[in-house]
Amino acid sequence: MTSNSMQTVTAGGQPLVLNWVNVVFFGSIHLLALLAPWFFSWSALGAAIFLHWLLGSIGICLGYHRLLTHRSFQVPKPLEYIIATIGALALQGGPIFWVSGHRQHHLYTEDADKDPYAASRGFWWSHMLWLLYPRAEFFKRETYQKYAPDLARDPYYRWLDSNFLLLQIPLGLLLFALGGWSFVIYGSILRAVILWHSTWSINSATHMTGYRSFEVEDGSRNLWWAALLTYGEGWHNNHHAHPNVAKAGWKWWEVDVTWWAIQVLKTLGLAKKVVMPPQSSASAN
Template identity: 75%
Template sequence: MTTRSAIAEGKQPLALSWINVAFFGTVHALAMLAPWCFSWSALGITIFLHWLFGSIGICLGYHRLLTHRSLHVPKWLEYAIATLGALAIQGGPIFWVATHRLHHAHTEDEDKDPYSSRRGFWWSHMLWIFYPRPEFFDKETYKKFAPDLDRDPFYRWLDRNFLLLQIPVAVLLYALGGWSFVVYGVFLRAVLLWHTTWLINSAAHLRGYRHFQLHDNSRNLWWAALLTYGEGWHNNHHAHPNVAKAGLSWWEVDMTWWAIKVLQTLGLAKKVNVSS
């Protein structure tokens, strides 16, 4: 929506956040140092942390566990997994859960869905972060959509301080492998994980096939599913958001579901929802 049309409809015009642009631009710029810092071990760190913070932290923790409560784990394990999600630098748990619940409640509504794909590919991919709307980014507002988490002191602390957690991660990586590990394990990993996660908001609402004819345009996109450990089976997920398994057909590889099955086998995951 243009500023002129927004004013005409009595809506607050979108404002570019130069702080967000500077932050994401700086991280992307530092990630571009990767060719000069390459080592196979550094690349291995990137792949491992992309999986740990992405599949376990975001997909299992923030998404299937905290947002949809499609399984239950002991509170100590829930906190640990949520902390891994915070290390992905995709916002604190209250913010992430609130915006995703709004996405499901008002899928593709241009005003109520924070990253509505009807506003275009780049809006749903990343511009919604560069033009932050107060109803989605002001804590006093978004916390209303995740009251279960907002009641928990640990999640309130994690929501405020998730960025600071990158400091001990960077220190540990530097101790293990110097600046090469920092560039690959913090900056390159963050950029790759951002864009693979954002593909679910953007590409998976534009391309792919559908098992379920829903009112939204969610799609199953195989290559996005491989990059996001199963989240790309997005049409399946929108049809049954509270089901712990996203890949329903045998060929729909869902690595996050494999992790849930391991936790279930160990007796750590209970009440795993496998049917809508």
Template identity: 75%
Template sequence: MTTSIQPPLQKPPLQKPGIADLDWTLVGFLGVVHGVALLSPWFFSWSALGVMVALHWLFGSIGICLGYHRLLTHRSFQVPRWLEYVLATIGAMALQGGPIFWVAGHRQHHLYTEDAEKDPYAASRGFWWSHMLWMIYRNPKIFNGQIYRRYAPDIARDPYYRWLDRYFLFLQVPVAIALFALGGWPFVIYGGFLRIAVLWHSTWLINSATHMWGKRRFHIEDGSRNLWWTALLTYGEGWHNNHHAYPNVAPAGWRWWEVDVTWYAIWALEKLGLARRVVRPPVEVAAQRL
């Protein structure tokens, strides 16, 4: 009797999406936002620019980095439920998806970092894929709510978060009305369209640039890196190698020179008695000369 030796199973080559797979509605939406943002030089005023910077911080640092990322996704600290809802609502106003979608995608990223098939924004597929192309192709594993909710069951159980996940886009309406009432079209273009576009690319740089360039303090399996200039643009998220090594730690910047504006806000909430169970770097690691 002879036994045949079977060759190991080979993964089929990754199929590159084509034009037919594009989500043209989303492509058009992204194009319109960027197109209107490009009109900003013709509507410039210092007050409009100030509104853009303020809202970039509010929706970016407080909403996305603190609310969506460090609180909802990684549970690196706890706040009262009413405050958690406020922070999640501010995150939804950033126009980067609802809380269930955002949390689920980021948890997949940490579970399967740089896996070309399972990481939604795998840097192994190139800079532009991880930066923005991953969004514009139809992929049910990423965009079908019945599928992505499996990665965020704690968020999906909450009725308010289900509501935000469905209607986050409409939150831009009261924001736009308030901006127009305060400063007309310059405020709408700077505080609305330009703020959205700049914040998009700031956030996307964490998916792309910080998996390609920078320094590696912790030699972990993925290619995450600490990149100082992205940390400045994203309120601390650019200390990405620190974060991937210890994702449930509240501060991303571990040394005094590692500017982490989002951590300063968490620290302030803790001092005010609004944040508790704040996860800090392990003592034995933090004590090392990193």
């Protein structure tokens, strides 16, 4: 045990260590978000909403998730780099880290030891405690990168994985130039907190409650409010049944904003080899 950690034990008997650097980091951002009422302006709120969509839907959902993790469609490499950089601005880790963790989630869904955010460990573990008790196999690049060798071979993705935190500096300076501290608090701090919990709800809530369109071996569910918060990712049972399909919402009323963006790219000729739902499953829905 070190001076900045506290030790406990997992269900499998392996030690877990509370990482105080992570606790202070996430705790500080949450505390700073409480300043929002004193810095309110409608334009700052608009900036936060816009960046929640841009960094969340385009960067994380479309970029990190459907494009890089599952390769459910292809775009030209320069555009792929731009989208991945937008994802890195979301403050959810570098692309190799994010992609490798999600691929392990699909390979070992709800396995208490092999799924980084296994819902079998309970709501709060899958929601955020996995970040506060980081396990080396999920957080050390030399270990996790083997699950994303396609990205690990790319020099730009290696750089982005190491330097994603530095991208917050130009983002913060841009927001300050546009609207002062209110834009920084809303567009960077409050946006990050809301986007974190939006994304984390897919790891936690959609493995706890909702409906199932497909009988799969895990506990994934379709959850409408999580889908609204995450631009379509909340149709999680659909996704676990067919993870490489670019479309998450299959029924007409399953709103999937990220899929709309993919359709725009396809119409413009920028998205190729878009993986669609199997005809038999799509017609059943």
